[in-house]
Amino acid sequence: MSRWVLSLFVLLCSWRLSDLLVGACTCVPVHPQDAFCNSDIVIRAKVVGKKLMKDGPFGTMRYTIKQMKMYRGFEKMPHVQYIYTEASEGLCGVKLEVNKYQYLITGRVYDGKVYTGLCNMNEKWDRLTLSQRKGLNHRYHLGCGCKIKPCYYLPCFVTSKNECLWTDMLSSFGQPGYQSKHYACIKQKEGYCSWYRGWAPPDKTIINATDP
CATH class of the missing domain: 3.90.370.10 (Tissue inhibitor of metalloproteinase-1. Chain B, domain 1)
Structure with a gap:
């Protein structure tokens, strides 16, 4: 196989993988009450930092937050410092702005860490x-x-x-x-x-x- 053909093959495979990831995250509509009741953690917070962690095939984004108020989850984690999400939006990773907005953030607790994603309710506070x-x-x-x-x-x-x-x-x-x-x-x-x-x-x- 020539170098040109090999490069074209790799490029096509990359496109297909990219297309697959973009369409991979599909979420059904959820009423805010269900988002609240089905979450381990519900907080109001501001994102003050972020770091890409080398977990999983595409990495995990770790957001450092300043917790303003907790609405649900006192018994699981009374104070949240970090929120984890997939780095890829195609895998339902959520993008949060640093030092810009306060957010309502909902998520689940696994192994002592709070995880969230596009299918959770994560909304700018002033939009509620x-x-x-x-x-x-x-x-x-x-x-x-x-x-x-x-x-x-x-x-x-x-x-x-x-x-x-x-x-x-x-x-x-x-x-x-x-x-x-x-x-x-x-x-x-x-x-x-x-x-x-x-x-x-x-x-x-x-x-x-x-x-x-």
């Missing part, structure tokens, strides 16, 4: 709505026993009393919609789960409110 911030502080943890059921096409129905029907995908084409931005799925006194939006701090255990 007031209801989402209240959800982090008061409401989302009250709904972790409820199930948010996505509706992708009509007709769709709830099938149990602990479900809330999530219809943002019908009106917002998979983007965060009104229910994502303003509602939490909370268990009521009657044992049913329903969407809740309110401005007063909720009861510490349950909320007696009708579905708006």
Whole structure:
């Protein structure tokens, strides 16, 4: 095989690998409450540094953070100093800006380290709505026993009393919609789960409110 042919072969293989990685990370839409309830760690933080670690085939990015507040995960890791993610976006690695924004960061704990990625909820803090911030502080943890059921096409129905029907995908084409931005799925006194939006701090255990 000539050197030119070998170089062309390597280049084509590199393109195919690159194309594969770019399309490899696919995430389904997740309501912020589910992102909260399904995470080991939920914090508000500012990224103050980053370092590429030589872990795995494409490396791991280690972000050094300044933790502002923890919303979930006290029993697992009361203070987070580092956040780890894949260096490649094709492998669901998330890119965070250094010394620029405060972020809401969610992740999982493995071997004493916090890992996050594109399929976790990582959002600039100033983009969160007031209801989402209240959800982090008061409401989302009250709904972790409820199930948010996505509706992708009509007709769709709830099938149990602990479900809330999530219809943002019908009106917002998979983007965060009104229910994502303003509602939490909370268990009521009657044992049913329903969407809740309110401005007063909720009861510490349950909320007696009708579905708006």
